[in-house]
Amino acid sequence: MNEPILRINDVVKRFGGLVAVNKVSFDIYKGEILGLVGPNGAGKTTLLNVINGIYKPEAGKVYLGGEDITGKKPEHICKKGVARTFQITRLFVNMTALENVMSGIMFGRKELSDFKEAKKAAIEAMEFVNFPLEKKDLIAGSLNVVEMKRVELARALLTDPNLILLDEPATGLTPGELPIMINLIRKFNERNVTTLVVDHNMRFIMNISQRLVVLHYGQKIAEGTPKEVSSNKAVIEAYLGERYIF
Ligand SMILES: Nc1ncnc2c1ncn2[C@@H]1O[C@H](COP(=O)(O)OP(=O)(O)O)[C@@H](O)[C@H]1O
Ligand SMILES: [Mg+2]
Known part of the structure; x- marks a missing residue:
């Protein structure tokens, strides 16, 4: 495969005693739509905040196009071509x-x-x-x-941007608005914008992503195509667990 546009390498982010992101590593390749999924509290938003410089990780590195951008300020990272949207606009x-x-x-x-x-x-x-x-x-x-x-x-x-980070773009939308958002994300991607899309909704993320990374309690529990991930035992357990809680 080609060089990754973004490399997350053993990133750790703690809040006091809570390890919100625990040694997470994965790559995003140029042009792809990568879905980052996991139940509420899994560490998805925290990881986006580490990538775009809102938080400095306690350990690990973030590389953009091979350059170490760990701990750089959000405005610097934006100027290097990383844009994002927020869970709460x-x-x-x-x-x-x-x-x-x-x-x-x-x-x-x-x-x-x-x-x-x-x-x-x-x-x-x-x-x-x-x-x-x-x-x-x-x-x-x-x-x-x-x-x-x-x-x-x-x-x-x-x-x-070369890379856009979308935090729960589907949350708050009606079922009728969902396909419009999916088309919009695809339209962005056709403009050569590599996309990292975060969501807790498996169905939405499966539909939009070419590849998925699954977080659970801060850890990466699976990575692969939507088909591979949906048959992964750890993923099924994480989501079943959530269903039983609610
Ligand atoms: N600023 C913060 N201070 C303390 N704890 C936080 C903070 N932000 C997130 N957390 C905690 O970190 C964990 C991961 O949160 P978050 O990244 O928002 O999860 P997700 O986006 O996957 O729902 C949760 O347990 C959350 O309560
Ligand atoms: Mg979140």
């Missing part, structure tokens, strides 16, 4: 939808300072993610969940 709630998207191109890798050009690119990106343009001048805080997710995706796209 993080928009500038007092700015308009359009201004939020414009911030992606003005402060991302391109650092475009021409306001007019930034606006044009933002509108194009909003069209690309099917954001209802008649709402572009509304304050982001007044949008519904799906619209917020679209704004976040458009903003992420405009930072000009």
Whole structure:
């Protein structure tokens, strides 16, 4: 296989006595959609936070295109071509939808300072993610969940990423909205954006991913194609366990 775009090597992240991510290693290859799945509390969001520099791991390394980026600041990692969206959308709630998207191109890798050009690119990106343009001048805080997710995706796209980290893009969507999100993620991927998508929903992640990594209590318990993972005994047990709890 080709060189990995991202290499996670024995990463450990603790919160006090809790080991949220426990010696996790895997690679993501250029152009693929890799699903990171696991029950709630498995350490998925924490691992994304380590990758994009929100947390510094206690041990282990993160390499981007062969370069050690462990512990670098989120804005540096963004400028190196890693974008992300959040489980609970993080928009500038007092700015308009359009201004939020414009911030992606003005402060991302391109650092475009021409306001007019930034606006044009933002509108194009909003069209690309099917954001209802008649709402572009509304304050982001007044949008519904799906619209917020679209704004976040458009903003992420405009930072000009090679790699995008999506944290639970399907959460909060209705069953009817789910296929739209799946198509959107595929559309991103067709633009040569390598994708790491996190979710706790096995069905969604199986549908979208070419390869899967499964976390459980901070540890990687399986890795492989959706078919391999779905027949893995440890995975079945982890998910059965969850079903019994709830
Ligand atoms: N900032 C934090 N402080 C303390 N514990 C945390 C923090 N963030 C996450 N955790 C804990 O780490 C574990 C993994 O959480 P998280 O990465 O959010 O899981 P997931 O995204 O897979 O649901 C959980 O037990 C969670 O309670
Ligand atoms: Mg999470």
